[in-house]
Structures are given as structure tokens and as C-alpha cells.
Amino acid sequence: MSNNEGVIYRISGPVVTATGIDARMYEVVRVGHEKLMGEVIEIHGEQSVIQVYEDTSGIRPGEPVLSTGQTLSVQLGPGLLTSIYDGIQRPLQTLEEVMGVFITRGVDADGLDLEKKWDFVATASAGDEVVGGQIIGTVQETETITHKIMVPPKSSGTIKSIDSGEFTVTETVCTLDDGTEIQMMQEWPVRHPRPYTQKYAPDTPLVTGMRILDFLFPLAKGGAAGIPGPFGSGKTVTQQSLAKYSDAQLVVYIGCGERGNEMTEVLDEFPGLIDPNTGKPLMNRTVMIANTSNMPVAAREASVYTGITIAEYFRDQGYDVALMADSTSRWAEAMREISSRLEEMPGEEGYPAYLSSRLAEFYERAGRVETLNGDDGSVTVIGAVSPPGGDISEPVSQGTLRIVKVFWGLDAGLARKRHFPAINWLNSYSLYPQSLNQWFRDNIASDFPEVRTEISALLKVEAELQEIVQLVGSDALPIDQQLTLEVARMIREYFLQQNGFDPVDAYSGVEQQYAMAKAILTFQDEAKKAMAAGARLQDVVNVPARTELMRARFAEGYLESIGGLVDDMVGEITGTVEAN
């Protein structure tokens, strides 16, 4: 006989110990008279150790603890998109209505609006055999996204009845012959990955519109990337750019333990932004989770799971979903904080010994899969890491790098030179080019991989030459190497640097990226030719048309104008031979 009511024995910050309940691990419990939400994270004989998602000040030993029999779950169904949640899927808007501008405690809120009626269109019919994950109907949730209603993963059978019409998410829309009733809303425990049939190898890039990422270090749809960087190196700006411009069909953005004002900026800015891929408001495809650094630490720990479960749910509908987690270090710190309250034996730097396995489990929930209904969907995970002092030898960075296939290393030195995005091209890497090359050849240009190789080779040569320059000055180099330095400077200033705040420059299509890379190589070839014919390096470098070519990227329609600008540049470079 299990007992579902007990009492508090001890309180230490967010960790509460209760006696008298027979709880299961990760079961959700309600703590104290105010019924604060918590989760069982350890069991010692009679005592259950609970992490509480709200502030515990003023709670006393002896107050009641109720077990709910549920594990921490999210509500999945129409109404997720455009929502803004805290770490445990309470809509921030509802919280404001109930508690005012400050987040107090003891308020429970549904993740989905249970009153709202949605227009359900049945796509299956009575008599159809259905299995878990199969789509039985649709709801046009936002202008751009059709929400597909699926049979819950564990149900199957023959449809007895199904109706189109206006329903709330909790009303039954479909009944199976075994009596199972299917509603539009499903619940799913956040710490369990949702099932799929099989994982595929990624073969399509996630186009982000950021030149250094797409061109040099591409990420595949269904892949995982880590962005470590010290503070001030542009992690958040990079993550936000990705959320705005990447060509995923849906975006889940988790602000995990980050700044309140920054989250607000996102919340203010996103509704006004237009998705460059569909021309519709970006918010239509976005779900946001905002658990700022001063909100309860246990909810911060849960926020990444809440986010990835929502991402998986849309993946199961056949969508390409991108998930940004900013920052996974704050998540790891939440684990550390709770682990230390539990007096667990610490691993490296006080982090719990299970840190790397938790990180691995999380990133492993990324992937391109065959869904249960035979469709193709993906979750791409991009995790920001905030290493103390920018030193990536620390456990969170290392744990992340062991799993992800793409590493975008942010560099404080570059940020200090106002080189943005401050991604270091020498130590960043992507393991996807091999699997993506075919896509680039088919869709952009047949020599795309070769152009990429040439550009990155130039950057490597530059790094070597810079070492010599540091010792002897650039004038001491032979003239062809001086030209290489100029070409590399052009790559850095014209190609790699991108102004995330400039309306035009913030997004570069892959075709434009290719055209710009080709323009740089054209400059190199023409300059070599001209100099062989007697032109001076200074004259070649300073032709006004080259400056124009570089400046014009801030103007609309650059992809159309670039050809003409390159021709002008070639003309002027040829002219420098005669001037001599």
C-alpha cells in the first residue's frame, strides 16, 4: 500500500527532505502548504530527497508533502508555438496575470491553453489501422506551421470514430476500437527521449546565413554543435542569429540561466521579425523557454529537458527543428549546485561525476530520424558553453566537445578587435563537410568544396605568415606573400566578418557566400597576373572598385550586383599595369 502523503523533515535551500511518502525516483511532488512543485531526486530508506522548483524561504519542517504519481512531464499539442515558458513549462504570460511582474510561488499553470478551441481536420477515417506516432489529423496552428495530431507513441489499434471540428486540446477527437480515447494534447515525461524508428546519417546542411558557419564549418540538420566562448565573445548574439535566420522549420530557444534583459530583448524583438525563408513572422515557428539566472535553480536544471522534449515532439511530426540552448554551462552549474546540496562526492571542479553522461544523453537526443509514422524529421542541437575565464579545458566544454561534431570556438581576442562573429577559424571545426559536400555540389556549385578548401588554406597560410610578420614586419616579406596577406585580410574583413545587427548583412544565402568567396579568389588571380606584368602591389590593393565591392555587401540585392562589381574590380586591376 503506497502512501502519498508525508511530511517535511529538512530544508536546505532548494533541497527538501521528506519522510512518510513512498515516492519513485523523478516523481513530481507538492511541497508544503503552498504546494510548491518539486521532484524526487534521491531516496534514502524512509527519506525522499526532493529538489524544489520554487523558493523555499519560510517553509517549515512538518509541513505536508504530497506525491502525485507523475514524473515531470510537458503538455504537447496545439498552442505550443509562439509560447514563452519558464523551465517547467509554465507560460510566463499566465504567471504575469496571476502574480504580477515578480515571480512569486505556489502557482501552477498549464503549459497549453485548455480552453481554446482549435479547428481539427481529420486526415484518417474510421476503420483505419493506426499505430503510435501515426498522424490522424491536423490543426493550422500558425500561419506557417500545420500542427499534426499524432496517435500517442504507445497506443495502436483500429479507429472506431474520428471527427473534424472545433475542439479543445483535452476533448476526445478520435476513439480506437479498444476504447482508447485520443485527445490533441499528449503528455510526455521530459527526461525520456521520445521514440523513433531509426536514426539516419545527416546529409543536408542547416543553412544559418552566417558565412563563416555555412561556408567553413557547416552544421548538418540533425547534428549537434557546441559554441564555447568567454563572456563578451558573442555567444548570445550568435545563438540569436541562428534562431532568427537558420532554415529550420521550427525553433526552440532555451534561455537557461541567462540575463533577464537579454531574454526580454528576444521576447520584444522576435514577434517583429520576419523569417527570411517564409516571409512570415518568426514567432510563428518559435517556442521559447526563459529561465533567467535568478529564477529557481532546479527549474533551470529542468529547462533543457523541457525544451528538447518539445523539439522531439515536432520532429515526430516530420519537421526539421533547431534547438538553441544558451547556456549549457548554467545547466551544468544547476546540476552542480543541487549535487553539492545532496552532499554527493564531487567530480572535477565540484561538478557531479555524472556530468559528462548527462551532457551526452542530452546531445544524443539530436538527430535526423525516421519517425514512427515513416516520415523524416530532425532535431539539431546548438549548445552554448560558457567556460570560466574562456578556458575550454574545463569539464563542461570538454564533456561537450567529446560528443558534438561541430565546434564553433568563440575568441575573446577577435571580439576585442570587433571581429564578429568572433569565431576563431583556426581552431573551429566541423566533421560534416564530407557528408554535406554532395548537397553543396548539387545545389550551389560543382566546385564548392574546392573553393572552401582554397579559402581555408589561405587563412592557414596567413596564420603562419603572421608569425613571421610579428618578428620582421610585413615589408620584409616577398611580394607574393604580401599579396597573400592582403587576400587573407580581404577574407577576414569582407567574408568572415558579418554584422548581425545590419539588416542586410546579417543574413547571407549560401549562393551569395559562394559568390563572395569566388570574388576573393578572382581578386587574388587578377592581382597575381597584374603584378607579374609589372603592377605595384599597393596600386592593385587600392583600386577603388575593390573597396566598393566590399562595401556594397551592406546594400540590398548584393547577389545580383556582385558580378558587375567584380568585373569593375578586374578592369581596374588590369588598369594598374598600364599606369606603371
Next chain:
Amino acid sequence: MTSKEYKTITDIKGPLVFLEKTEPVAYGEIVTIRLSDGSMKNGQVLDTSDDAVIVQVFEGTEAIDRQAGVKFLGDVFKLPVSRDLVGRILDGAGRPRDGGPDIVAEEKADIIGAAINPYSRQSPHDFIQTGVSAIDCCTTLVRGQKLPIFSASGLPHNDIALQIARQAKLKDSDEEFIVVFCAMGITAEEYNFFRTDLERTGALENAVLFVNLADDPAVERLITPRLALTAAEYLAFEHDYHVLVIYTDMTNYCDSLRQIGAAREEVPGRRGYPGYMYTDLAMLYERAGIVKGKKGSITQFPILTMPGDDITHPIPDLSGYITEGQIVISRELHQAGIYPPINVLPSLSRLMGGCIGEKTTRDDHKKVSDQMYAAYAEGRELRGLVAIVGEDALNERDLQLLKFSDIFEDKFLRQDRDEDRTIDETLDLCWNLMSSIDEKYLVRLDRELIDKYGQHTE
């Protein structure tokens, strides 16, 4: 509720007192301890269970013995707040220090402070002109921002903080800030410096001071900033004031946090600081901002001294991850006799992007700032090269940038302690200084701006 006095102290260790067998005591509850000589101390419950309670004593545990009487007051720590706080000087625990009467509470506010719902915040976008060129141009301060000064011992961070407090205003407005000043473990001399300056300029009438000095109890420092922020929130969100909170020195605060952690035998994180220091600091820094539907705002200006000038030390490091940028004071510039010695290269204002431009400052601000910064960064780098190879090895472009870095420090950074430059003056100065560099090397400026503001002579 419980007014019973317990005499069940079992252990006393560092700032902590351990008791056994009490009535159920709430987590965070306030405690008074009566010593055998009749004097009183205050504390707060850090850990509570059916069998034992741990109390953190603010005034230190000196002279407490096992016979001391402990009373639980049935409530968490609250500050009596009122409009009358303005103009007062209080100690680190919120008691009058200026000889004035007790604060008559209009209400009592929980000092922990709840988190502002991110959905209810309003994005800060009002430009604050500090009159300091390096800040206004390169690391623009925004109303509702938290922008710390990263300094180190022996540097003039206090002068800079005071200059900002004196000069800060919205562009073209005389609206003043209420200053909430929070001293944590600073010396009496530093405190006098602040107080005298605030008195001299008449700012004291519009200020609230919370003062915990170096010889005051270290544990008290953990509540001092919370009191200051509670007062600030009350003034900003109940009385519509724009509040500027200056707190110094965060390093002392963090050391107190470490002291408590060590006494509780917690597993230490980096350099012995507790693993929850990030969350703890966030609960202070995040109490800056503007909320929808309220007229007031809280802008924070924390000062911290970096131990060993090391920006990767956990205190500046964790702060930098929470605050919206930082202003870094440089010893090298200070030694070169430049005031204010602000190193703009590692300095940053994250909210700057949204608050500068045609409508608020000037259309050229962003690009001028980028260009000044880039040219200075490159110029500084070239100094290292010149030290090895000499100026002769530089090409024309590099030579110009090298010279520019000196001009930048001498003309742009350097200003008097009471020199209040408007943003227009600052930006015009930038164009003037940039005229020493050939136009073709100013790649971050576009044609129209150069035509409009450029001071290059043909």
C-alpha cells in the same frame, strides 16, 4: 509565532551556530540571539530539520556561548521601507547610522526579492550620458542596465564611479537619479571619500547609503546589498524614481560568501568559492531593470576589484557572465598618467546596440565607435611589433594606426574629473582624431557618414 527562547546550542563554528530540537523553524527565518551579558545578535536560518537548525549570525559569533538564548521570530528578513529612506545613512543591517530616527515603515519588504518575470520586463533603451567619452562612445550605459566596473587595488575606480554618479543624465534632460550606495567591507577612508563627495555636490539629499565597513561583521555583508536593492526596488517601482545603485566592493561580498561556505563544510568550487556563487550573484545583479507599467528604473553600477588584476578570477568571471557588459580599468593606462584609465578593448556594453543611433544619440555613433575601437585595437597591437622591429619596418597604414593609438589615449580617453562632455562633443572629437588616418583605411565608415561628418582635409 514562536516567541520561545531556546538554549539548545550544540556547536558554534565560524559564523554559524548549530541548535538541536526546536519547534519547526522556517527556512530563512530571522533569529535573535541573547548573550549572557544581555547584548543581542541577529541571524538567519540556513538549514532546518526536525532535529537540528543551523543559524548564520550576521554580527559574527564572538562571545556567544552554549548558554545563549535563541529566539526565532517567525518571519524572513524584511526591510522597513519608506520614501523617507532618501537622504539617510544606514548601517550594513539597515539600522540608522547617521544619528537620525528609525525609519517609519510604509511597508516591510522581503529582502531576498523575487525574480522579475522576463515577460514583464521592458527592454532598456534610454541612453544615459555619463559625460565620459570612453563610456558614452564605446561602452554606452543604458537606463536599467547592470554595468560593473572591473578594477583592481590602487586604481581610481571610486573617482570614476562618482564622476558617473554626478554626471549621469538622459540626453537633453535634467532628470536626476536617486543614488543608492552600498558599501561592503570598504575602509572608513574610502567611505568618507564617497560621503564627502556626495555631500559636496549636494547629492546626499538624493541618496540612500547602506554602509558596512571593513571592521564591521563580514557576514553582515551578505545582506547589505540585498537591503540596498530592496530599497532601490521600492523607490523605483513604488515611487517612480530612476535609481542608480552603486555597490562596492563585490569582491568583499564574495569573500564573505566563501567564508560561510567553508564554515558549512560545503564542497568548494573554483578557488574555494561556493558552487552556487553564480546563482547568488545573479540574484543581486538581476535586480536591475525596468518593468512594464512602472515609471521607475534600477541601473546598477557594481564595483569589483580583480584579485591580482586577473579577469579570469571567479568573481569578475561569474559577474561578467551575468552583467550586461563591463568597464575595465587598466593599470597600464593609470601608470601612464591617463584618467580615466578605461581600457575600452575588453570593456563592453551589451545593451548599447539597442540604444544608440539617429533617434537617441547620433546616426554615426555605431560606426564611429566600431572604427575608433578597431583602429585603436590594431594600433595597440602594433606597439608590440614596433618594440621588436622598430617603426621603420611598418608600412604607411600601420604607422598611421600606431600613431592613432597614442592620440586615442591622450585626447579621447583623457579628460578631467569634472569634465562633462556631451555625446555630440564626444563624437565630433572622434571624427577629429580619426582625421589622422587616411580615409581609405577607415573601412568601417561608409561614404555618406564620411561626407557628413568627416574632418579630413583634402
